[in-house]
Amino acid sequence: MRVALRIAALSSMTLLAACALPRSGPNKNEIYKGSVDRGGNTHVLFVNDHVARASSYTPSYGFGSDFLSAGTVGADEIRPGDVLGLTIWENVDDGLLASMGQSNTPLQELQVDSGGYIFVPYAGRVRAAGNTPDELRQIITRQLETQTPDPQVTVTRVAGNGATVSVMGKVGGQGVYPIERPTRTLSAMLAQAGGVAIDPEVAVVTVKRGNNTGRVWLRDLYANPRNDVALRPGDVILVEEDQRSFTALGALGGQTKVPLGSEEINAIEAIAMVGGLSSNLADPTGVFVLRNEPQSVARNVLGRDVYGDQRMAYVLDLTRPNGLFLARDFLIRDGDTVYVTEAPYVQWQKTLGAITGSASTANSLSSLGN
Missing domain, CATH: 3.10.560.10 (Outer membrane lipoprotein wza domain like)
Incomplete structure (x- = not known):
């Protein structure tokens, strides 16, 4: 009876430990199960020279x-909202605008309306916007010279709030x-x-x-x-x-969101920026870069027609002869997730630890039963 109790306790604890072992995320096989080839919606691709070249698209800043x-x-061009000052001289003693005994008439703070016009007495509504002060001076002079002999006009910009x-x-x-x-x-x-x-x-x-x-x-x-x-x-x-960044997860030296900065960053640099692979946990054959790829880039990478953005999981195997070179050529983009799986032996060690711990717990229970 006691032996059966020990075995039952040990079995249940081992099963529980195997089902609920702590880990940093999915393993390689779990990611592969979500591939398009297995009925999922993610294209899982091993990075080779073609994939590295075809996916090297980097959105750039610039002006159209x-x-x-x-x-x-033009610095002198008058615009709606500008405030102008006019002074008009008339070559007569009793002019249209000037007061008795005065030879000039100042018209201050004439604001150019939203349509680009100002109002000048005896010249009417005059279009100011689009003209320089000198051009406007000539327009007003022509409007007034039919009504007063030899008028002289000056135009100045009092304020340039229109531009x-x-x-x-x-x-x-x-x-x-x-x-x-x-x-x-x-x-x-x-x-x-x-x-x-x-x-x-x-x-x-x-x-x-x-x-x-x-x-x-x-x-x-x-x-x-x-x-x-x-x-x-x-x-x-x-x-x-700049708000561009990538996220680092899994068996790395750090798990965080990392700013990209103004430089192009490759996969090797991205891993180094968070402390590299964890020597106690990481599987160098399971370095993944996850992203949503634009349609045009996805077509170049896959070599066939696809429609709309595509979920891509790029696999970098750093143990291959040219694995480090391929990772160096593979560019990281804004919004990428760099994820490193744990080595298989890590889960095995955790399982053994869980079993060992479960056995100790079972012996403790047996002792309590005695």
Whole structure:
């Protein structure tokens, strides 16, 4: 009876231990069971030279042709919202506008309306937007010279609120800034706003213009003059720290979310960034990179037509003759999960430990029974 009790206790505890052993995640066979070949929805592929090349697509930052082809805004061009000052001289003692004994009439703070017009007495509603102050001066002069002899007109810009951009995010001074002669390009406007307030190596600059958006690394903005795009009234400039990252899980030196930074990172570097493979746990034949692959890249990798984004599990076997080279050539992208399975013997050791512990527990129970 006592022997049967011991055996029953030992068997139940061993079965329980085998079913509930702690581990860092699924093993290789469990991942393989989810492959398309076995009725799952994930393409499980061993990385070779073709796979490494076909999957090396890396989304890049940059500006579209609509940004790159835009010319600089004329610093003297009048725009809706600008405030103008006019002074009109008349060559008569009793002029249309001037008071008795005065030869000139100042018209201060004439704001250009949303349609681009201002109102000038005796000249009527005059279109100001799109003209320089000198061009507007000539237009008003022509309108008045039929009513007063030899009028002289001056036009000045009192305030240029009509041509502004908004600068936000990690800059020295957020705010609304006018587009002036020294600040007609992106880099000049950032300097006007006090420069970036974060590490330039991870700073990303986004420009939103209507429905279009362009994005560039700060270092690429200064390295390539083409990226120093001309600004337009109403542009929104946002400076922020790059948010791209990958996640490291499993039998690694650390399990965490890791920023990618501005450089391209391969699988070897990604593993090294979290402390490398755990020498006591990791299976070097079971290094997985999990990602959702865009349709165009998935077609190149698989060599056949597929539709929509595809779940991919890339397998890196570091024990193969060129395994380390393939891992070095395989690029990590934003949103990737780098997962390393545990070596089979680890689970075996855990099972043995569970059995040994269960046997001790069974003996303890037997002693209590006695």
